[in-house]
Amino acid sequence: MIPVSCGEIADAVNGELVGVTPSAVVDGAVVIDSRAAGPGGLFVALPGENVDGHDYVGTATAAGVTAALTTRPVEGSPCIVVADPQAALGALARLLVSRLPDLTVIALTGSSGKTSTKDLIGQLIRSHGETVVPEGSFNNEIGHPLTALQATERTKYLVAEMGARHQGDIAYLAGITPPKIGLVLNVGTSHIGEFGTQDNIAVAKGELIEAVTAGGTAVLNADDHRVAAMRSRTPERVLTFGEAPEADIRAEGVKLDAEGQPAFTLRIGDFSGDIQLQFIGEHYVSNALAAAAVGSAVGMTPEQLADGLNAATRVSAARMELTERADGVTIINDAFNANPDSTRAALKALVAIGRSRGARTWAVLGEMLELGDASADEHDAIGRLVVRLDVNRLLVVGPGAKPIHLGASLEGSWGNESAYVDSIPEALELLRSELHAGDVVLVKSSKGSKLRSLADALIGEDVQ
CATH class of the missing domain: 3.90.190.20 (Mur ligase, C-terminal domain)
Incomplete structure (x- = not known):
């Protein structure tokens, strides 16, 4: 992460410095696991159902962290005491992202396919600049800011996966990393027990489209009518993907090979290219088109997108x-x-x-x-x-x-x-x-x- 003083952190998170000077600098990793703590870092002591991070502040201090975000002073350890370490983590991430004006935030959400699509986007756009992509499924109020804090002055793209269990969750996450590009994959039935109806899920997912910054791009699934209708929720440019004839980035002639891997013709304007994905399942076609649409939004050519999709491989485990x-x-x-x-x-x-x-x-x-x-x-x-x-x-x-x-x-x-x-x-x-x-x-x-x-x-x- 970019270096920041403890005084600046305290101001951003409304914290009190205890045992640490305002000029002390955090320039290492921000972690929630004391085993990953290291010199110059910041340890966030999160309370949990079974484990309280405050019990490990001493371990993090011994590992060389500059300070710990805590709810109370811990004897012998430099602390920034706050009311809510989780909220403070989000505020810190927002501060540092605001100091990276050249950073392009690419945010995505959907009822399914988020992690696989996130992995695809990362593989496509890395050739265009240093990219931070979350590991696994780091898409909540803790994982999201931790991922954002990995960005540095060299980072060109930050890919942010956003999950939601309640109305307002995505709006909160988007507030930490305001997206230049916002992608909604689909509105399914995941978490319908929390939301009640698919229409309510659509309202929540659409918070991402409303958060797209001025001059940005909303990327929408033309094959999902609830997603396509989100066009009305932004004044910014809209780019669509899918198998529908009107989609800007579309697939034609989808078929599965002997290993269950999809092949199709990618069409972007006048461009036509053959794609053979190295993933199992027809649902990866939509994921691939979504990733290609994001790549197009950042300026990649159709030829580059086709080459990237054909070369992409599985990153996250336990997904087909x-x-x-x-x-x-x-x-x-x-x-x-x-x-x-x-x-x-x-x-x-x-x-x-x-x-x-x-x-x-x-x-x-x-x-x-x-x-x-x-x-x-x-x-x-x-x-x-x-x-x-x-x-x-x-x-x-x-x-x-x-x-x-x-x-x-x-x-x-x-x-x-x-x-x-x-x-x-x-x-x-x-x-x-x-x-x-x-x-x-x-x-x-x-x-x-x-x-x-x-x-x-x-x-x-x-x-x-």
């Missing part, structure tokens, strides 16, 4: 991550997160891969969280889709996901085509006993359902 085991079993790990839209896309990719190989397909599915009153119906619909797609075996894991099994049974699944188990150990035992060489296994659930541990276990072993 394909592993071929030595015994011939293929595991598709997509257990980082799940909602109805992404689960449908993953199932279609599973079927395409199985069909191309003549292989038996398994869908191992856990609960899709935060669907509220729609949860039972959405899970039931996924079970029915599994049967309609003719997936060979369905294994449903956990009580919250049981309506998937019930939906499959009501749709016509019989015998052992669909099975239900209460726990991950039971699922692993069943799979160990029934998988054989050539099988293709999709593991998909929300992060909180913890099926990633099941996928990791399957990847790490062979059938005996």
Whole structure:
């Protein structure tokens, strides 16, 4: 991060200096984990349900941090005492971003695909200047400012992924890093348990478009009518992407290859180029088009965009991550997160891969969280889709996901085509006993359902 004095930090966060002089400089990393603390850095002592960061201020001090953001003085440690360290973290990030007038903030949100699209954008635009991209899914009130604080005077682009569980969340995050380019991918059913309706989700996602700064660009999905309607929420330039004929950046002739990887023709104005993505699942087409639209907004040529999309590879783990085991079993790990839209896309990719190989397909599915009153119906619909797609075996894991099994049974699944188990150990035992060489296994659930541990276990072993 750019150097800043403790006095300037205290002024920005309405803090009190205790045991540290105003002239002391923070020029190292800002961290919330004392194990990552280092000389010249700033440790933010966040209170948690199980761990209180204040218990580790001494460790951070011993590691050489200039100061710690705390809610109370800590004996023997230089502190900037504030009412709310999390809010102070956001205020500090806003201060430092405001000191980088040449920084272009690219912010994106959506019900699904944020992290994968963020990774794609980073790969496309890095050739045009130093770029900061969040690791994993750092998209909340803590991860977002921590990412912003990585920017320096050399940084040209800051890619900011923004999530939301409530109205106002995105407006808050956008206030920390005002976006020059704002991208909305889609409005699905993720977090509908919090928002109530998709229209309410659209209101929240559209806060990003309202935050686009003067002279900036709003990038909207022409295939999603709720997103397309956000055009009315900004006076700035609008760039659209999708398969719709009116989209500025569009795909034509989409098809999946034998590995479930999409190919299509990219059209931008008079330009036409062949794209073969190195990602599994048709849903990556929309992600790729969104990334290309952002690249176009920062001045990349269509030729550069096509070359970049063809060269792009997966960055974040557990997102349609394909592993071929030595015994011939293929595991598709997509257990980082799940909602109805992404689960449908993953199932279609599973079927395409199985069909191309003549292989038996398994869908191992856990609960899709935060669907509220729609949860039972959405899970039931996924079970029915599994049967309609003719997936060979369905294994449903956990009580919250049981309506998937019930939906499959009501749709016509019989015998052992669909099975239900209460726990991950039971699922692993069943799979160990029934998988054989050539099988293709999709593991998909929300992060909180913890099926990633099941996928990791399957990847790490062979059938005996």
